[in-house]
Amino acid sequence: MTDNRHISEEELALHAMQTLTDEESAAVRLHVSECGACREQLAEISGDLALVAMSVEQHAIPDGARERFVDRISAGPARPLSFMRAPVIPFTPERKTPRAWSWIPWIAVAALLVLSAALGVKAYLLSQQFETVDALLRKEERLLQAHNAESMRAHALLEALTAPSAQHVMLTTGKTPPAPSARAVYLASRGALLLQASNMQPLPPNKTYELWVIPATGAPIPAGLFRPDASGSGSVVLPSIPQGVAAKAFGITIENAGGSMTPTAPIILSGAAPAAGE
């Protein structure tokens, strides 16, 4: 992909357009972080891409977009809009399993019968408490009206549950967010380390993620702080760490904003390092 000294302009252009593989891009990032000439070239290419982006036909932002943005910054830290949408998953009556729904009318009928019986008993007991026929009739009339109202509700319920044209909709919470992950590239002999993290959970302002190099022997070495952007991405590029440290594993913890010299449990992400050269 590169010659021994510099990365070609073609490869830099593909890198700037994010069309290289993760591994290729990581290698480019590592090289660019050390090579001023390639860094300069990449900046020039990014400027060219900005021009290409400006060639698009201009559209007005959607109605209400500005107000939504103002509301969002007024509300303070928030999750990306795409996570705020709880999907409504419709399913058609044809897909329902008859056995799963067949008990509903019977339950409704049984409930209606029990309700009717209860109301009848109650009417009878109440009738014993009234001394005059007129009073008894008035009470029974009210009970009958209530009975009729309950019957109509039960009937409406039964109709809604059994109608073929009824829509059955299941409401769920939002999609499960993708799991946090991170990829580290480490060259022990140079003390060069690159970490790219994605889908990281947002942190309160007084907290930060901290990367750790866990050596084969000795205490974990702090290897840089990062906070994820709005999309959950974050990176650590060439932190100041000693050279020649053989890493057994890498880990990420949550620390106070200024970082820590010793990791605080729990370890949010960790990964064992393969033997050098694997």
Next chain:
Amino acid sequence: MSETPENPIKGTGIPHDRVRFTTSQDELLLERVRARDHKAMTDLFDRYGGMVYSVALRVLKDTGHAEDVMQDIFFHVWENPRAFISGRGSLGAWLTVVARNRAIDALRRRKPSDSVDEVVLPAKTNLASEAERNTIMEKVRGVMKRLPSDQQKSLQLAFFEGLSHSEIAAQTGDPLGTIKTRIRTALISVRKAIQA
């Protein structure tokens, strides 16, 4: 260790004196944004929202998702106003590249949608900077149209569709090396035309 700077863009090839006025205005606004000035952030949104949205819409072809990308980008600027480093290029150019990259990210995570927005008037911005921007946009559009069709197609597929050079090669039947060269040559042509 502090956060990694996120602005890799050096410049747009646009003569410096032409962008100086707008850039200094942007820097003043960013300074106020860093001081948590809502009005300054809204001004930045007004100035560049349409451009960012248009780039995202060109990639995603879906008004809702394009707005999501636009909102997330400006909210990111609000939460991380130091992500853009002054002196490394114009804020507008940076935002267009970020918009394109975020839109490609969104495109790769979901199935394509056929919802396309209708053409409407440009967003409201500062008159002077808008005039500059319109001049540059027209110039770039002209250059893009004059590119050889194979260069134009390769660049469009890579930049706006997010296809890798391998995918473009598979689609066009051309060798990988040819695709890479076409993209690079097209970019150089755009840069030279703007600098001329």
